[in-house]
Amino acid sequence: MTKIEYTELGSTGIRISRIGLGAWQFSQSWGVTDYEKAKAIIARALDLGINLVDTAIVYGRGLSEEFIGRALRELGVKRDDVVIATKIPGEMLSYDDVFKATRRSLRRLQTSYVDLMQVHWPPCWNNIPTCEYMRALERLQAKGLIGAIGLSDFPVELIESARACLARSDIEAIQVRFNIAELEAEKEHIPYAEENDLTLLAWSPLAKGAVLGKYTLEEAAKLSDVRANDPLFHPENYAQILELAGEIKKLAEKYEKTPAQIALNWLLAYSDTIVPIPGAKTPEQVEDNAGAMGWRLEQEDWLNLYEKARKLRITRVTF
Template sequence: MEYTLLDGTGIRVSRVALGTWAIGGWLWGGTDVGDAIRAIHEALDLGITTIDTAPVYGFGLSEEIVARALREKRVPRDQVVIATKCGMEWDDKENVWRNSRPERIRQEIEDSLRRLETEYIDLYQVHWPDPETPIAETAAVLAELYRQGKIRAIGVSNYSVEQMDQWRAVAPLHSSQPPYNLLDRRIEADVLPYCREHGIAVLAYSPLARGLLTGKFTEETAKFPPGDTRARESRFTGEELRRNLRRVEHLRALAQELGKTVAQLAVRWVLDQPGVTVALWGARRPGQIAEAAGVAGWVITPAVRERIEAILREA
């Protein structure tokens, strides 16, 4: 596994982090707690020391599973980096909305500390910008938690350049978590260069495009259980799905030439982009994270990079 320091902090992170959205089950058609714990243990055995979660992932369930897995594995607290989030609220009917008001965040940090069975959060991130709450107010309360030692670093997720600018006028900003993969490269236009310029770590989520870049789907198998929102995503349906599957098949052939899987090629590509610090690899059952062992220790050459670009253009 490869490791680096989170920019502007003394926090040492694994460059592949375990993403636990699916472990919470919400929007993924449910989860199996035993499988989820074994998946976390598998990630730890691979040397993955960074785990990214959030309260809204299963309405507290993901955080609780992470805590249980670490407790059962007897992982020393200073040997794991726990990243979680705030700024979302829900009701008992699973209606979800954004809420980054200071009073909500002060409640959320205490709830997360309890669920995660820890005295501090390594990286605390605002999950989505809240249009109803001034960014300065949200930034100020995270700065307060930072000074109190309840969090070791401050991050945002899904924020634009303008929103990060507003944040940095009030509080430190150590990381940004945007979606980024071979099929979704929007951040290359603004967020990624901004973070490079200002020394903000980038934790890229969905580097496998919610499973599309694992190479495990066909038109016949791209079917999802009730509650799994991929069934409604355009990239998993119709002509867009067929186009993406053609791309994946060409990428798979290229990966095989390198002695890698298409998933390993996709995540290595993300990690090799200038300014990317961490790629979040999601898993909710054993075996789904095992390929991460083949991501470290090599880089994509300029010639291979050109072939990837040609595949994305032509397929």
């Protein structure tokens, strides 16, 4: 029997499951482009008690949001029973675009507000001042179109600057990549989230499946989805990750859990500020991932895995 854990989104008082559902999978990048499949995944998550769904405007160019909005309506989900997090891309951050993008997002999601609106990544080509989009978000929040504000893929220095732009509110969450093979977030983001009572939404918490050892070196080289260009699956990195995956599999046997449950449980035990948002391509994967909650790895096993993970030397220079 899966025991779902809950925590608070920042200091909002909003109760979220300790593991959310990532919805990038509902896109060409990952391949779940059939609505009924997406609906079954969402239904299973909600049935289990997973109430946080993370999507973005760019996922399938609106497809992910559309699927979520339609599924929530068809499933008759009460608005209060689900926490919707979405994101505005770094290209849509002029003051007016923040309003326009949010209203279109709400239309696709078939709702009058999103619980968490995140800036997906900082603007890098359009020269938009940080305070311009932060003030737009704050105005939308004051008007009730967005509940809380979050920042994704922002360096800590820029998070600080962005927070200083807000007159009356504050951010409640940051989102960064964090998984047992890619630990960079522990350098700055995790301590920052801990110090500031922010929820840290951990993306790619399964390292896109790499740490599960489900693909051989040869199979990994042939992946044709979003992973084709991900450095994790480059042989130079993936060969090392497979060794770590071997250790994860051993623990899975010891605890009678699955590799995904071990990999996610390791993140839950890292810090109570971390909320992993694994993506799933089937209802079975959702259920499997939910089983990472309700128990903990023994200290010794957690530490041994950490030691092995810290020895990985991942390079992003792949050509």
